[in-house]
Structure formats: C-alpha cells, structure tokens
Amino acid sequence: MKQLSLENLNRIGIEEFKEQKKQPIVIILDNVRSAHNVGAAFRTADAFSIEKIALCGITAKPPHREIQKTALGATESVEWEYFDTTNEAIDTLRKQGYSIFAIEQTTESQKLNTFLPKKETKYGFVFGNEAFGVDAEVLQNCDSALEIPQFGTKHSLNVSVSLGIILWHCTEKMNIFS
16 A cells, blocks of 8 residues: 555646536534634535535634645635624525535434435535534524534534534535545
8 A cells, every 4th residue: 555646646726626516515614713623624625625615703714824724725726705694694595595504412403324415405504613512593593403423421523523524424425426
C-alpha cells in the first residue's frame, strides 16, 4: 500500500468545481463561534460538493485567518452567504424549496440512521453554537430535527465532526457515489 500523491488524486480546479453540479444541500451555521469550525465546514462542503454555506449571526466570515487555517482554500471554491439571523437564512431557503433540518437532540428528533434523504429534495441542515446548540427560536422554525446516535458519556459532538457525519450519510443515501 502506498499513499497517493496530489498528482495521483486527479483533483479538479476551483473554476471546474464552481461549474460542476452540486449536491442539493446547504449548510446553515447558527452562531458558530469558532472560526476553525467554520473553516472545517468549508473544507467539508468542498469535499462533498455542497451547494452553499449560510453563515449566520456571530459566525465568522471569510476572509479570516483562522477560517483559512482549516479551510485550506475551500473559501475560494465553496459559495457562501451571510445572514444577520439564522431565521432569515431559513426563511430565504424555504422560499427556494429547501426542507430545513436542525442537527440537534430534541423531544422529536429522528435518529440519523433512520433518515433516508431523497435525491430530488433540497436540504438545509442547521448546525448550532458549540456551547448552546441550535437556538430555541431557530429550532421552532425548522421542519424537523436529526440526531446523531451516540453511545458514550458526552452528550454532543464537535460541529465539524457532526457536519462530516451528516454530509457523508446524506450523500451516501442519496446514491451520489454511484
């Protein structure tokens, strides 16, 4: 076994990435305070060819040194938009036909392993603040909530880890790899 070099990976360039068909998914960051988590969101969005990131409230925006540190240039490839409030982002996306899901543990959340996203449906996934989760008012504005099953002593995962799990699950279930 040998690690592939960058040349062997045959990655596309930024312009080609911008032109290719994207997955019908928007990442919505609800007052995410860590610019490193924002950068990781950009990098993950690039990896899964996600349509866009909505940066809301106190969430840092490019250009930002700490975002760049973890995004590794993905702020140049991934489309993003800033909204003063997360509910403003949700309302805008809903008018564009998106189904909005909070990634949060709630009294009515659906376990991720039972969620079967449809290829023809557009999704907006709301990821909350590192300390407080998805804001209560934002939660009321979502269509539903998804919960990542966990089996340890901690009650949550880092935002960037949750992003990766959600996007992997959705792209795999939507048969995007085939």
